[in-house]
Each structure stands twice: as C-alpha cells, then as structure tokens.
Amino acid sequence: MTVNNDTMVTVDIPADKLLDADSCGFQAECTPEEAEAMGAFSEDALDVDDALDGAADLAALDADVSG
DSSP: OEEEOTTOOEEEOOHHHHHHHTSTTOOOOOOHHHHHHTTTTOOOSOOHHHHHHHHHHHHHHHHHHHO
C-alpha cells in the first residue's frame, strides 16, 4: 500500500504491517516515515492559548452560578 502525506512523500507500507498495527495489544514497529504516513503524529489538541481561554470562561461561569 502507498500512502501520501502532506509533504507529498510516498511511503510504501506493507499490508501485513498495517494489519499488525490494527491488532489490539500488538506493538507494530515502523519507521518514523511510515508512522507519520499512517497518521500517528497528527496533532489536533488545543494549543495553550485556547486552553487558557477555556479556563477563563469556566471561572466566569462559576462566578455567575455562585453569585
């Protein structure tokens, strides 16, 4: 199987490695390029500023509820 990532680099990932990676409890070993192509390192978490903004919103909500 061939997977293209955002930088348009083609990485060949054997089908058996993909099946191993999908097996519960099995730790398939792969190169950093294979792992990135399979999406192992896509980051979609909040950044620090968004997290702090959310904390400020909760503090304001708590003040309105208790006051």
